[in-house]
Amino acid sequence: MVGGEQSQIQGNGGIGCSGKAVHQRRLVINLEDKNHRADLLRYAVMVDAAYKTFDEVKKHPGETYETVLSSRLATNAGYVVTAHLYATVEPLPLPPWVVDSLPAAIAGLNKPYWFGYIAVGAGKQQGDDCWDDIVVVLRGSATVADFMMDIHVERVAFQGLDGEPAGGEVAEGFHKVYRSNDADKEHGELSVQQQVVEEVKRLARHLRRKQQQPGKLIRVTVTGHSLGGALALMAAHDAAVALADEDRHRRSSEPLIGVRAVTFGAPRVGDDAFRGALAARRVQVSRVVVKQDIVPKLPANNVLDGDYNIELDDHDASKSPRELIKAHSLDMYMHLILMTLPNTDYYSTMFKINETSTDQAPEADGEADDKPKWIKMRDDNGDGFMRLPDSDLDDALL
Numbered sequence: 001m002v003g004g005e006q007s008q009i010q011g012n013g014g015i016g017c018s019g020k021a022v023h024q025r026r027l028v029i030n031l032e033d034k035n036h037r038a039d040l041l042r043y044a045v046m047v048d049a050a051y052k053t054f055d056e057v058k059k060h061p062g063e064t065y066e067t068v069l070s071s072r073l074a075t076n077a078g079y080v081v082t083a084h085l086y087a088t089v090e091p092l093p094l095p096p097w098v099v100d101s102l103p104a105a106i107a108g109l110n111k112p113y114w115f116g117y118i119a120v121g122a123g124k125q126q127g128d129d130c131w132d133d134i135v136v137v138l139r140g141s142a143t144v145a146d147f148m149m150d151i152h153v154e155r156v157a158f159q160g161l162d163g164e165p166a167g168g169e170v171a172e173g174f175h176k177v178y179r180s181n182d183a184d185k186e187h188g189e190l191s192v193q194q195q196v197v198e199e200v201k202r203l204a205r206h207l208r209r210k211q212q213q214p215g216k217l218i219r220v221t222v223t224g225h226s227l228g229g230a231l232a233l234m235a236a237h238d239a240a241v242a243l244a245d246e247d248r249h250r251r252s253s254e255p256l257i258g259v260r261a262v263t264f265g266a267p268r269v270g271d272d273a274f275r276g277a278l279a280a281r282r283v284q285v286s287r288v289v290v291k292q293d294i295v296p297k298l299p300a301n302n303v304l305d306g307d308y309n310i311e312l313d314d315h316d317a318s319k320s321p322r323e324l325i326k327a328h329s330l331d332m333y334m335h336l337i338l339m340t341l342p343n344t345d346y347y348s349t350m351f352k353i354n355e356t357s358t359d360q361a362p363e364a365d366g367e368a369d370d371k372p373k374w375i376k377m378r379d380d381n382g383d384g385f386m387r388l389p390d391s392d393l394d395d396a397l398l
Contacts, residue, residue, distance in 0.1 A: 140226030167277025229266025268302035
């Protein structure tokens with residue numbers, strides 16, 4: 001079920017990848033269109049890859065985020081990872097020596113940890129439209145620190161990149177994950193907010209420079225599940241702000257860039273003023289929820305965030321606690337989206353929906369140190385932000 005009016009953004013007319021004239025560019029996920037439903041499944045699978053990459057590296061320290069993620073994304077042909085995102089969370093008001101003495105199992109306290117990635121799909125056909133798709137992918141809660149942030153629901157002013165109020169209020173815990181940093185820790189100098197804005201601007205500039213077809217467009221899709229969905233809304237707002245600033249220097253022949261957020265099981269992030277700030281920046285929000293999932297109904301004092309609320313129904317679910325937890329799982333979201341597609345076996349095989357993480361044994365002591373932590377990614381600015389170098393983008397995004 002899709003609610004809300006389907007508005008459109010205007011782009012430059014011209015010839016797209018298909019060779020047909022294109023005049024209007026849609027950012028809306030339309031469940032009546034099987035290609036849009038396949039895109040929805042693709043984004044869910046990309047978020048699932050973030051979860052599984054984080055889990056696999058945690059279980060097998062000899063593995064690395066870059067190599068594991070690359071294997072996980074093998075099914076998403078044409079998408080190239082350009083950056084890895086780290087979040088810094090300091091949820092406990094405790095002295096550093098106390099935090100440092102906590103059991104190792106309490107991961108994520110007072111340190112940066114891997115939270116997702118940014119990828120680009122070049123020349124993605126959707127109906128008559130042809131897009132370069134910049135995708136920001138954010139996983140949900142997977143550590144004690146994440147869950148501690150989920151329960152901090154008191155609202156604070158939503159701050160932009162400059163630290164000034166950017167429109168409305170959001171739940172404190174989500175805001176803290178999004179904006180925290182720690183320059184003294186590896187990969188901690190930049191917040192998620194800073195990383196997303198920097199990389200989206202870099203990729204937008206690169207794609208605009210290399211575009212030869214006037215009908216080809218660029219969009220930014222920020223996607224995430226649960227906590228990642230909450231972060232996605234804030235990130236989509238800031239990406240739109242940054243791109244609006246970039247547009248002031250855009251040549252008339254270069255395409256406008258649309259920004260959308262596609263969230264799965266995301267909680268209610270902020271107040272009505274925050275929702276208005278998203279609308280003012282023309283961020284299109286597609287909010288996917290399972291009817292039996294309680295998380296999208298919380299916190300109760302916040303408002304719904306979606307322009308287009310897509311509801312999936314697990315008709316077989318009971319009201320038992322176990323079933324309620326299951327309703328929130330990304331696996332359930334992927335399953336129900338898959339069931340809307342005409343050929344479930346084809347898409348299940350294409351995206352390897354039913355495959356589980358490999359349960360290989362951890363590497364022997366000493367082997368982990370021999371494997372390079374990063375292969376293609378580089379920290380060119382000395383701030384711990386691991387990205388594909390500018391010199392490699394052209395070859396990677398053919």
